[in-house]
Amino acid sequence: MIYLNCAATSLVRPPCVVDAVATAMTALGSSSRGTAEGDLAAARTALTCRMAVADLLGSSHPDRVIFTANATQALNTAIFGLVRAHDRVVTTVTEHNSVLRPLNVLARDADVEIEHVGLDVAHVLDYRALERAVTPATRVVVCSHASNLTGDVVDIERVAAIAHAAGALLVVDAAQTAGNIPVDMERMGIDVLCFTGHKALLGPTGTGGLIAAPGIDIEPLLQGGTGVHSADPFQPEAWPEHLEAGTLNGHGLAGLEAAVRYLDERGVEAVAAYEERLRSRFARAARAIPGVVPYGAGDAAFGHTPVVALNLVGMTSSQLADVLASRYGIAARAGLHCAPLMHRALGTIETGSVRFSFGQFTTEAEVDVALAALAEISAEEVRA
């Protein structure tokens, strides 16, 4: 199988990540639930993982790193924990359902006003419309660092400047960027950064989290055991316990830490450069194949994650993905990619599209096999 669905999850993980999880599974007790060797080892793992993640993503406050099961839980925590009834929130059409749906619930149940900023004629996020939308009444701006469909990167520093000029907080969904391109939340002006562990960070599933700048209060989404301040009727005020109820995924965090250290050693800049070579090679050649319709802003984008979305004229996205999988053993993803407004903006809400997404373990040879397959299918379609 040629796995070109890395934007969904990393199929390949470095052996050190697998080893770290396997070791943890027979060595870790429960963090904050005891003071003996195994339990302290669990507490240490959580702590050192917080430090590694904060370091990689540009936060100097490891105690502001909160672990969750995935980016979705992190985004739900941030959105439901920051937005209050009757607030105004500005977001974009590029968002994933993990942003859109929580906001829809707030609009339905708490009279929250949501504005979705669209794309300009070049299919770039419309920053001028964003400027107009972010009024002083806006509590929060929620923005993807990159579209999970087109891979187009958003100029987050510009979004942060717009949000902060109006006194709004900026929540960024970095599910598609963390590990693929450099993310530096303090330099970029991000107030709350949400990430997942299992995509480009190369960690295990069941890991992810958020990092909040100091001074930002987030109401807990989950209430439960914290191992400390157990007589309090509610979650303790101190972070990270404030937002971490229940036993942490210590096994997963051991793997996430190993993955982040692996990534750090290789260097995210080097990974980004390699992946961009793959992406541009694929994008350029695919555009030249008869019948291929690419999506996104192309060279007008602020940057790219290693993702290319396209359709082949005359086929639905499911048909194309099925042929790629069954005849060529190529895994690419069809459908709506949990990004319905982006598909509406691109005119593909009925057909979906096929997303090819690469990772640092994808080879140039695999990219070329996929291109050859596309060309072959295109030739058949043109004949038909």
Added chain:
Amino acid sequence: MIYLNCAATSLVRPPCVVDAVATAMTALGSSSRGTAEGDLAAARTALTCRMAVADLLGSSHPDRVIFTANATQALNTAIFGLVRAHDRVVTTVTEHNSVLRPLNVLARDADVEIEHVGLDVAHVLDYRALERAVTPATRVVVCSHASNLTGDVVDIERVAAIAHAAGALLVVDAAQTAGNIPVDMERMGIDVLCFTGHKALLGPTGTGGLIAAPGIDIEPLLQGGTGVHSADPFQPEAWPEHLEAGTLNGHGLAGLEAAVRYLDERGVEAVAAYEERLRSRFARAARAIPGVVPYGAGDAAFGHTPVVALNLVGMTSSQLADVLASRYGIAARAGLHCAPLMHRALGTIETGSVRFSFGQFTTEAEVDVALAALAEISAEEVRA
């Protein structure tokens, strides 16, 4: 280290569980996020894990198994998803903070009336008081299957009869029982069963969930990507997607399935019988040590998980646990165990207590070492 903190997490896991996770970490894509080999393998893993868990816990509806990161998230999902503003909820003083704190939030924010049923003079759950408390106005009864502090098991069939006679739903926290003693939700009359994967089920951290009887609607706590029905503005109505937003912990679920199959082969009845021998051996001998104060209903209880809580006169629980850890290498847990109302009911809210908890890999020899250590510390305290 002699690990007697199994009620917090299982330190030991069968090799087949570790192997299953390690294999999954290089073979699984993302469930419902593609149709190629790796992604289908992830979908299959989730499905077969649902079937194994449903089978072990007495549900004939695998599609009603919802996976979460832990029991806390499952309990939050059940409680916030079932209880509405101005409802009445009956619960007990034996509950963990993962039940108490969500209910406190509902009382604070949604005018929900909460009654905590206490213990009788024998320190058994006061079933008569429960009968009086569960009025026809009660929407939900939330009850632990066993106290995480004393290990005393609750007669859940009796609680179910009381709840159902008044038209209330029964939510059961099986974090302490699943894997330790037989749990059969359909036979017992449980409407929503919440469980964790990493304790007696012997699975990885980051796994757990709930099983809801058919026809019970739970409002989603999390909103996000489901991989299907992506154009819907809210979570789809179909289960399990309704309550599962974001990428599942496929690696963890592969381990949980292996653990459940391991447990099934050994037989939960056999595990329960072995663990009860350990518990009663320890409880009986500990009671005879001068200065030991045991907690719980003892022989009056409906049954026991392999847990014994006690204090040694003249020492705080932290002091005793520290001596056990530092001098004898024995891991037991001091403090409040996230169960403040139970400690209040037992008169130990100031001192806490030391909890010794055993598992199927605990040996009789380890139990005897702990007993000898307790006797030695007691003798020193008496001399002092």
